[in-house]
Amino acid sequence: MPLPQQVLKTREVRLIRWMVWLGLAACGGLSQAGGEFKSTRSDAVVKTDAEWKKLLSAEQYRILRDKGTERAFTGKYWNNKKKGVYTCGGCGLKLFSSADKFVSGTGWPSFTRSLPGDTVGRAQDGTLGMSRTEIVCARCGGHLGHVFPDGPPPTGERYCVNGNALGFVVETL
Numbered sequence: 001m002p003l004p005q006q007v008l009k010t011r012e013v014r015l016i017r018w019m020v021w022l023g024l025a026a027c028g029g030l031s032q033a034g035g036e037f038k039s040t041r042s043d044a045v046v047k048t049d050a051e052w053k054k055l056l057s058a059e060q061y062r063i064l065r066d067k068g069t070e071r072a073f074t075g076k077y078w079n080n081k082k083k084g085v086y087t088c089g090g091c092g093l094k095l096f097s098s099a100d101k102f103v104s105g106t107g108w109p110s111f112t113r114s115l116p117g118d119t120v121g122r123a124q125d126g127t128l129g130m131s132r133t134e135i136v137c138a139r140c141g142g143h144l145g146h147v148f149p150d151g152p153p154p155t156g157e158r159y160c161v162n163g164n165a166l167g168f169v170v171e172t173l
């Protein structure tokens, strides 16, 4: 028969082992959930980093492929009021309509929704100690910005996008 103290120690050791295992499992789960976005489109654009570097400007690469952020009020299109369609700066996919753009006051182009269909994908982003939802081009996986639940109708969402990650095509809507 083990002494009561020994029983307690065995239990403590088991508890600590279990907690360590749980901690590792949780971290593994998190890193998987926050993993790279993978396009499910049949026309998915997949390139190596070297190929993207050749194709994009340094600023486009920093945002689209390295998940960078432009400084507010310094990028393209935050103040653009023309009618047209905003495209992915990486692959040219049509992502947003000027009809869904609104003045957010943030200094970044802001939309209340993306164009219909599989245009903008989402991924969980736990960087900078925050829990945010990253938005990416659904075709090439390029980082666009984040989506927040504080936008205007009809969706109540605010797609906060780096203007330097976008292209713009004037269109008669």
Ligand SMILES: [Zn+2]
Pocket (backbone or CB within 6 Å): 088, 089, 090, 091, 092, 093, 137, 138, 139, 140, 141, 142
């Ligand atoms: Zn794209």
